[in-house]
Amino acid sequence: MDTDDIDRYLDAANRSNTNRSYQGALRHFEVEWGGFLPATPDSVARYLAHYADSLAINTLQQRLAALAKWHNEQGFADPTKAPIVRKVLKGIRTLHPAQEKQARPIQLEQLRSLVDWLDSQIADVGIGPASLRYRRDKALVLLGFWRGFRGDELTRLCIEHVKAVAGEGMSCFLPFSKGDRQAHGMTFRAPALLSLCPVDAYLDWIAAAKLTDGPVFRAIDRWGNVGTEGLHINSLIPLLRSLLDDAAIPHADEYTSHSLRRGFANWATGSGWDMKTLMEYVGWRDVHSAMRYVEAADPFASVRQPNE
Structure with missing residues (x-):
């Protein structure tokens, strides 16, 4: 050598x-x-x-x-x-003590509203640059949410490392990630769902963009030309906030690329996942890192009286 x-x-x-x-x-x-x-x-x-x-x-x-x-x-x-x-x-x-500022999590209801809005835009604009952008954005938010991906993982994901089968599921291989310090590579799996399906959204996007290899998520110019490089990590926050704002979801400026990850973590714990299962699914090695993404449950929720 x-x-x-x-x-x-x-x-x-x-x-x-x-x-x-x-x-x-x-x-x-x-x-x-x-x-x-x-x-x-x-x-x-x-x-x-x-x-x-x-x-x-x-x-x-x-x-x-x-x-x-x-x-x-x-x-x-x-x-x-x-x-x-x-x-x-x-x-x-x-x-100078400072409370850590965390991204507002995207809740499942907000994700559904956003995807419904994207679907309506796809139906309205027909074929063209706008349709490609909406299909890309739909795949990005659904995969980001259901896989609990960080922004940099979404931007580095490559088509040759993704295996997706409609109605079954998908696997995403990342050669390295923050939780993979030895760079052995990690494989993440996502399910096919009856609604808000990340598998269908991914397959629809790469088919519409005619992509066969390289980065999954890329820039699209005004003429509908899809770039060869992956989206820059710094573009994800303005992209997500713009989508949420256009979809009339309140407080759009309080969301970041971590909002998808936090939203999934809160959905999972609210759905009964234990911390060990959540950590294994997302790829967290440290329980303290995982807890930063999970909002504590309200211990008085069952006895709190509703406002009249």
């Missing part, structure tokens, strides 16, 4: 999204704040203090992770492990 092959596998081991995020963090430290690399513990502590009241604690932690990675890779001592940095970060958590 030559050096080029080794470099190729090393590159594949690094998550492209993570690399871009870390590069942005280093650029923020050096360019926007004016720091120097290699950094000292004192400079990192001052950097944290400077942005304590303007950046979320998760963002600051991500910046520290990027700085730590750079120093370790370059053979320098990691300044983020210094006691002064840890104490400053602890102080920021104390003085």
